[in-house]
Amino acid sequence: MTKKNIQSQYAAFRAWQQRPYEVAPLADEEHECATCGTRYQGNYCPRCGQSARIGRYSAKTALQELLDQWGIGNRSLLRTIRDLILRPGYLIRDYLAGRQRAYFPPFKLLFLLTTVSVATAWLKSRLFGGAPVATGAMNVPEPAVDGSAQAFELGIRHVMEWFNRTQELFPNIFSLAITVLLTLGVYLFFRKAKAIPHLRFAETFIAMVYIANMTSLYDIVVQFLPLSSDLSMISLCLIVIPLKQLSGFGWMSTILRVAAAVVLDVVLFVLLFFLAAVVVGFIGA
Ligand SMILES: [Zn+2]
Secondary structure (H helix, E strand, C coil), X not given: CCHHHHHHHHHHHHHHHHCCCCCCCCCCCEEECCCCCCEEECCECCCCCXXXXXXXXXXXXXXXXXXXXXXXXXXXXXXXXXXXXXXXXXXXXXXXXXXXXXXXCHHHHHHHHHHHHHHHHHHHHHHHCCCCCCCCCCCCCCCCCCCHXXXXXHHHHHHHHHHHHHHHHCHHHHHHHHHHXXXXXXXXXXXXXXCCCCXXXXXXXXXXXXXXXXXXXXXXXXXXXXXXXXXXXXXXXXXXXXXXXHHCCCHHHHHHHHHXXXXXXXXXXXXXXXXXXXXXXXXXX
């Protein structure tokens, strides 16, 4: 393949990435609703809402109905997974612009992927024997609580322990939670985004839920590869891609903004951590 060829293919890919989702044009075929008898054009009966596709029962419609019960029969699930990998930021732009029917709902996807990651984490521990899970307290002698300094130290230890155990048991859910926690910092540094004027906090939150879904997809695949490094750090670096596409900022600007957001959120997190340690150390213990 020549260099020019690759360039034109890349340009075509970029154009595809940025093009908003388009619904196929409506056929002018007329249907008669099997439930209420209304004659109409389109995919659904305007009177009772029944789908125009409903006819004789078949294996395909039975399967469709089963999947619909779980809310995953819609073709938007596959499209959403594809777009979260190939054009995550533009997907979020589409969604925030109101093209919601084209994509799988963000929170529903969050629950679905969380369930899948719990299942794959279990499968992985079965196949490869996961890290032994700490059942009791750590093997460090507990200091005698005879002063506020010790109470604080004990509090820190308890919170730390709880934290490590959660991360060990549910690494994917952990990185998901971290992504969503980043909303505050991301909002502060991206609310003046070029592509979305006056970005709202709630919109940033929805964007971060989709981004968490994206990192979750990668985590589910990556956990079966022979890599033992801290994956949540890789996920954190990946969030630059959707945020660049969403905001329209340049690479450098996006990276600096993400870094600033992470620093701000880490400071906040450490403060909350110490607050929890104080509460656990003085009241809980
Ligand atoms: Zn009808």
